[in-house]
Amino acid sequence: MTIKTFKIIKTGISTTIQGQGDYGFLKDGVAIYGALDEQAFYWGNYLLGNKPQCASLEILIGQCELLALINSKISVCGADLNFAINGNITPTWQVVSIKKGDKLTWSRPNSGLRAYLCIQGGFIDVIIKAQAILFKNTINKQITSFIPRRFIPDYHKHLVLRICWLDNDYFTQDDQQKMCKTLYKISKKNNRTAYQLESGNIKPKIAQNISEANTIGSVQITPDGCPIIMLRDCPTIGGYPKIGVVFSLDISKLAQRGSNDYLSFQAISIDEIHSLRRKFNTFFKI
Amino acid sequence: MTKYPNYHIHGENSIIVYFSKQIEEKNLTWITNAHKEIKTILADNYLDGIACYQNLTIFYNINNLSVTQAITRIQQAVNASNKDAKNNTKHIRIPVFYDKSTGLDLSHILQQKSLSKQQFIKLHTQQIYRVYGVGFLANFAYLGNLDKKLCLPRLTTPRENVPAGSVGIADCQTGIYPTTSPAGWHIIGQTSLDLSSKGNITFNVGDYVQFFAIDSLN
Numbered sequence: 197m198t199i200k201t202f203k204i205i206k207t208g209i210s211t212t213i214q215g216q217g218d219y220g221f222l223k224d225g226v227a228i229y230g231a232l233d234e235q236a237f238y239w240g241n242y243l244l245g246n247k248p249q250c251a252s253l254e255i256l257i258g259q260c261e262l263l264a265l266i267n268s269k270i271s272v273c274g275a276d277l278n279f280a281i282n283g284n285i286t287p288t289w290q291v292v293s294i295k296k297g298d299k300l301t302w303s304r305p306n307s308g309l310r311a312y313l314c315i316q317g318g319f320i321d322v323i324i325k326a327q328a329i330l331f332k333n334t335i336n337k338q339i340t341s342f343i344p345r346r347f348i349p350d351y352h353k354h355l356v357l358r359i360c361w362l363d364n365d366y367f368t369q370d371d372q373q374k375m376c377k378t379l380y381k382i383s384k385k386n387n388r389t390a391y392q393l394e395s396g397n398i399k400p401k402i403a404q405n406i407s408e409a410n411t412i413g414s415v416q417i418t419p420d421g422c423p424i425i426m427l428r429d430c431p432t433i434g435g436y437p438k439i440g441v442v443f444s445l446d447i448s449k450l451a452q453r454g455s456n457d458y459l460s461f462q463a464i465s466i467d468e469i470h471s472l473r474r475k476f477n478t479f480f481k482i
Numbered sequence: 483m484t485k486y487p488n489y490h491i492h493g494e495n496s497i498i499v500y501f502s503k504q505i506e507e508k509n510l511t512w513i514t515n516a517h518k519e520i521k522t523i524l525a526d527n528y529l530d531g532i533a534c535y536q537n538l539t540i541f542y543n544i545n546n547l548s549v550t551q552a553i554t555r556i557q558q559a560v561n562a563s564n565k566d567a568k569n570n571t572k573h574i575r576i577p578v579f580y581d582k583s584t585g586l587d588l589s590h591i592l593q594q595k596s597l598s599k600q601q602f603i604k605l606h607t608q609q610i611y612r613v614y615g616v617g618f619l620a621n622f623a624y625l626g627n628l629d630k631k632l633c634l635p636r637l638t639t640p641r642e643n644v645p646a647g648s649v650g651i652a653d654c655q656t657g658i659y660p661t662t663s664p665a666g667w668h669i670i671g672q673t674s675l676d677l678s679s680k681g682n683i684t685f686n687v688g689d690y691v692q693f694f695a696i697d698s699l700n
Contacts, residue, residue, distance in 0.1 A: 219529040219530040219541055220529075220530055221530075221620075222531070223531065223532055223686070223687070224616060224621060225619055225620040360491065362490065362491060362492070363491070364490070406504075406505060406535050406537070407535060407615060407617075407624070408498060408534050408535070409492065409498070409532035409534060409537075409539035411492060411494070411495075412493070412494075431617060431618050431619075432616075433534050433617030441492075441493045466494075466549050467548070470494075470544050470548065473494065473544060477545055478545075
């Protein structure tokens with residue numbers, strides 16, 4: 197059974213329904229998609245007792261306004277975009293009750309870029325035609341009121357991306373060391389497809405290789421030496437040489453940074469990545 | 483000397499298999515068969531796979547498999563797969579209207595290559611192409627190989643927009659844009675077929691594709 201939840205008064209800069217993302221369509225050239233900041237997304241659902249697959253509303257930067265059509269429980273996790281209900285700033289990273297007629301707004305960022313609105317049962321659809329209405333499933337579950345502060349990330353903290361090097365013939369150990377010693381700036385070219393970094397100081401042994409699959413976190417180096425980090429909407433195949441792959445939970449952190457933010461890289465082994473990710477998957481039952 | 487096939491970590495939850503150093507048409511059958519075997523061996527731990535040119539990337543469930551376990555099983559599957567067994571490849575025929583009106587780059591290519599339009603059409607349509615990869619856009623198939631006389635580098639500046647159904651060539655490949663899209667390839671004509679998700683033609687790696695000329699798009 198589906199229920200009308202919100203009327204979209206202002207769409208905002210870029211507001212999309214995002215779930216976990218789906219495997220199964222890569223061979224057709226369709227990307228995985230899904231919430232860019234998985235940490236915020238899964239906490240949002242966890243708080244409401246939702247199944248981890250429940251879709252959220254990913255709100256980029258702000259300028260978004262929704263009108264509640266029902267009474268319900270929601271959570272807003274991720275970026276602090278000055279979330280307010282009827283003009284009153286409302287705490288994030290916890291469960292909040294809303295009433296029919298409430299006006300929900302996200303204006304502009306204080307910290308981070310992407311906020312995730314979750315609702316009990318999860319969003320499922322949006323009808324544009326005459327009016328933009330969001331729908332959800334009817335599920336009621338045990339809720340957690342709030343999460344301990346130590347689990348709420350600080351998006352102003354300097355970002356270190358943990359990268360697992362790939363073993364191919366295109367890069368040397370010198371390149372890897374250089375990459376870890378460089379402070380990179382996120383360029384203006386950043387979106388759900390990829391984040392391009394400034395300062396091209398890595399020269400791969402070839403400009404282009406035979407195309408192969410991309411994955412979330414793949415770091416390609418372009419002919420002018422700039423690293424490009426692939427995200428969830430990236431093209432399924434690509435021909436630039438890849439130096440390594442960034443740990444998925446650090447991609448979640450990257451999704452909360454924007455142009456002019458700085459970052460650095462640090463090496464990590466694939467076994468460490470698996471160990472950390474498995475802990476995350478176990479906790480959120482993914 | 484590198485031995486083939488070889489296996490590498492590709493991503494957090496993906497392994498890539500290289501079947502040869504260069505692209506070889508004869509390996510497309512092997513790659514498709516190996517992919518099937520891998521799906522069987524990994525069963526519920528198989529998430530997805532992308533075959534492309536001479537490589538195959540497998541996405542697996544890291545909750546249940548370590549990298550070593552994933553590579554071991556994938557290797558077993560590749561070793562067990564039949565290089566030559568025929569599989570369900572499709573033969574797809576694409577009608578193309580080769581004309582200046584739809585083929586924005588056709589005129590200057592004919593000039594550059596000193597070919598008449600008839601000669602160009604013959605060279606593009608007589609070849610039986612294989613699908614080497616699907617990606618960049620949903621259902622965009624990379625088809626190879628173009629007759630050597632037609633090979634040329636990509637546009638230095640891509641176009642922002644080409645109409646759905648535009649047929650392009652670049653390097654030694656040809657392809658069709660299933661939807662309106664930016665394009666870095668030279669556009670030589672247009673198909674009347676709907677290759678978007680609303681149509682019912684899906685390209686799979688290994689499929690055979692051939693073009694034929696039509697008099698108009700209606």
